Amino acid sequence: MYKDTIDFIKTLYPRQDFIPLHEPRFIGREKEYLTDAIDSTFVSSVGAYVNKFEDEMADLTGARYAVAIANGTGALHIALKLAGVSSGHEVITQAFTFVATANAISYLGAKPVFTDVSLKTMGMCPEKLEAFLSENAEQVGDDLINKVTGKKISACVPMHTYGFPCEIDRIVSVCNHYSIPVIEDAAESLGSHYKDKHTGTYGIMGTFSFNGNKTLTCGGGGAIVTDDEEIAKKAKHLTTQAKVPHRWEFRHDEIGYNYRMPNINAALACAQLEQLDSFIKNKRELGLCYADFFIQQKEMKFFTENEGSKANYWLNVLIFKDLMARNDFLDETNADGVMTRPAWILMNELDMFSDCQHDGLANSKWLEERLVNIPSSVRIDSL
Incomplete structure (x- = not known):
């Protein structure tokens, strides 16, 4: 047939x-850069290619800062944490997505709430989001509360499905009205633009994935992009086991994560970015x-x-x-x-x-x- x-x-x-x-x-130059990283002996989370990759990701997306992460799920996990998502909270996202979106929300003890997608974009529908919030959300003191569940709504995560940008400006506008921070799941949309801006740069943070099946890959890998210097610094700190910088002491000031992208993966990513x-x-x-x-x-x-x-x-x-x-x-x-x-x-x-x-x-x-x-x-x- x-x-x-x-x-x-x-x-x-x-x-x-x-x-x-x-x-x-x-x-491209993948083998050359990999050999260089191996010869340098810096193959883990410290090395010249990690810094190079972060600079190039910021330049590519137009964000002020980029932080290299071990994978896209970890990037979203940390971004949600930095946005203030905590145990018992709710995060609005779409049910039409890869499971990593919902999993990352769950890592923080929060719960996803699913609103519908648009048939024009396959991503979160701004009209459906507005309708849901209008019917279900109420301001109680400093918090936006879901009237049905009684839980705080602390973030919104739209996803650019299969690399096709959603109407992210309208989604951000709706969320701004309710003071909900937006984190873009741009895992699939590296190189995609909406109204002359790169995906991932409309919300307070955007997260990317460089898994083996993505447009650009370094085997694993992810990134957070943001224009907020404090968020970028905090993301680097948390993803490096929250280690306080010192020439020899191992002092950590909070619970951190082993989420930094290894230099050997960053070498591969830099070669891919050139193409x-x-x-x-x-x-x-x-x-x-x-x-x-x-x-x-x-x-x-x-x-x-x-x-x-x-x-x-x-x-x-x-x-x-x-x-x-x-x-x-x-x-x-x-x-x-x-x-x-x-x-x-x-x-x-x-x-x-x-x-x-x-x-x-x-x-x-x-x-x-x-x-x-x-x-x-x-x-x-x-x-």
Whole structure:
């Protein structure tokens, strides 16, 4: 049924018997920088490449500061802590996300509250967020309290889904009205922009991931970006076991975390950053190829960036007419050596988050039943 689509995808990735969803490309100075890091003997959380990577991430995003973290989940965990999230609090986020978003909230003893996404962006819907807060939130002294649960709402975490920017300016505007700090989960959106600003720079902090399947990878790795100097300094301190600087003493002034990115990973990340522009150009060209092909298809629609945004097209997205068509496509493509994947199971449908409050999540459920990711790797033949 989907042979034409499978054949087309195979023409985009010739000479591959199996086409993965998103594989890394190490075609720059990765080996050179890794060798240099190894020869320096600084392979853990101190080294020249860590500093270089932080400077380059700040330059790339336009943020004043960037802090290198061991992974994206750890970055979000620390960002939430620095925003004031604590045990017994609630954090508004989306159910249509990777589990790390909800897990990071839970690490602090807080609980996620899920509002719906927009079908235009696949990210948090500002109208649904406003409606939820208008109905459920009330100011009690200095705290914003959820009238249903009686708990403090202490942060909001929208996610730029699959690299497509959400309407982050409108989300921040809603949250500012209620004095809710916004932390952007930009794990998937390195190189994506909304209204000429890089994702991750609208909220008080943004967090990124450099896992092996991301547009830029250093095996693991993450980062926090912010314009707040105090937050940046505190993030570095907490992620380095809260060690008080001293030439020889091991003194720690609070509970810290072993979350700093190792120099050897940063070396890999620096080499990848040098290629990011060409990677994004290549991926956006792939998106155009898909858009041209799928405009003729009746069973599915290709998802494109929303007005005002420039997406990195980290993972390309098809939206099918119904669940049966989606499942047929998943079966046929994966059986023929073309890796495709459905959307994540909604967070509120997982056992550990099944009792979390939500707003009905109509759009999230609709997407969950119809969405498929298709191969999105940088095409070497097109570089």
